[in-house]
Amino acid sequence: TQLLEQSPQFLSIQEGENLTVYCNSSSVFSSLQWYRQEPGEGPVLLVTVVTGGEVKKLKRLTFQFGDARKDSSLHITAAQPGDTGLYLCAGVNSGYALNFGKGTSLLVTP
Amino acid sequence: DTGVSQNPRHKITKRGQNVTFRCDPISEHNRLYWYRQTLGQGPEFLTYFQNEAQLEKSRLLSDRFSAERPKGSFSTLEIQRTEQGDSAMYLCASSWNNEQFFGPGTRLTVL
Numbered sequence: 001t002q003l004l005e006q007s008p009q010f011l012s013i014q015e016g017e018n019l020t021v022y023c024n025s026s027s028v029f030s031s032l033q034w035y036r037q038e039p040g041e042g043p044v045l046l047v048t049v050v051t052g053g054e055v056k057k058l059k060r061l062t063f064q065f066g067d068a069r070k071d072s073s074l075h076i077t078a079a080q081p082g083d084t085g086l087y088l089c090a091g092v093n094s095g096y097a098l099n100f101g102k103g104t105s106l107l108v109t110p
Numbered sequence: 111d112t113g114v115s116q117n118p119r120h121k122i123t124k125r126g127q128n129v130t131f132r133c134d135p136i137s138e139h140n141r142l143y144w145y146r147q148t149l150g151q152g153p154e155f156l157t158y159f160q161n162e163a164q165l166e167k168s169r170l171l172s173d174r175f176s177a178e179r180p181k182g183s184f185s186t187l188e189i190q191r192t193e194q195g196d197s198a199m200y201l202c203a204s205s206w207n208n209e210q211f212f213g214p215g216t217r218l219t220v221l
Contacts, residue, residue: 004152031208042114042201042212043153050208088152095166096141098203098210100152 003027004089004101012107016078021087021104024071029091032072033098034063037086079108112136114213116202122219123192130188131216135204142185143210144177145201146170153201159185192220 004025013019023032031050035043047056049065049072056063060083062075072089086105090098115134123129135142140161145153156175158166161182171177174192179185189196197220203210 033209035212040215040217042116042203042215045209045211048209090152092208096158096205097143097155097166097168098145098153100154102150102152 003093003099004091006087006089006101006104008104009102010105010107012109013079015080015108015110017108018075018077019079019106020073020075021106022071022073023089023101025091026070027091027093028069029093030069032065032069032089032091034072034074035088035090037088037103043088076106079106081108081110084108114202114204114211116200116213116216118216119214120217120219122221124221125192125194127192128188128190129192129218130186131200131202131218133185133187133202133204133213135184135202136211137183139204139206139211140182141205141210142179143203143205144185144187145203145212147199147201147215148197156187189218192218194220196220 033048034046037043047063052067052069054065060077064073086103088103090100117132142159144156147153159179174190177187199215201215203212
């Protein structure tokens with residue numbers, strides 16, 4: 001059972017468009033991470049959010065942690081083909097193991 | 111490159127054979143994790159070490175699986191009597207705080 005639900009599961013957009021992906025749970029997390037994964041490779045850490053309501057920016061990527069620390073969103077402005085990949089959210093709610101969502105597969109075409 | 115490394119990157123084996131994977135974490139990280147990822151899924155936690163002590167194991171880790179971290183540095187994951195259902199990407203991660211950094215993974219195919 002996945003504790004984290006990600007939506008949409010797939011997203012295909014054209015270069016220059018904006019998009020938002022969501023990560024939702026009924027559980028509270030002490031921290032939440034966003035990763036990006038390319039085929040055949042391990043996930044690469046993008047950001048960690050810890051405080052409810054926190055907003056972090058990484059160039060064209062904006063991450064928000066919900067006030068109750070149960071959900072998060074990732075917004076990409078002016079998407080580029082290099083943003084293509086699988087975006088995974090993962091949270092820790094007890095112990096040290098990360099609980100991952102199934103991911104959002106993003107395809108950005110020129 | 112001082113990231114997490116895993117070997118081999120790919121392994122093809124026949125059902126019933128034993129396989130062993132190695133993970134070398136980032137040198138200053140005292141925590142090491144193993145995850146398994148199948149197609150269309152996010153990674154699923156298998157086990158966790160703090161230094162050489164194995165502190166947590168998932169129920170996914172059947173008795174055919176064993177992991178070690180003998181000197182608190184590198185770790186090995188062995189699967190005995192492999193089954194086709196073991197085919198997956200096996201990922202290793204390390205950390206010293208809440209942020210886990212992943213290696214490139216070992217892709218296992220069981221024929």
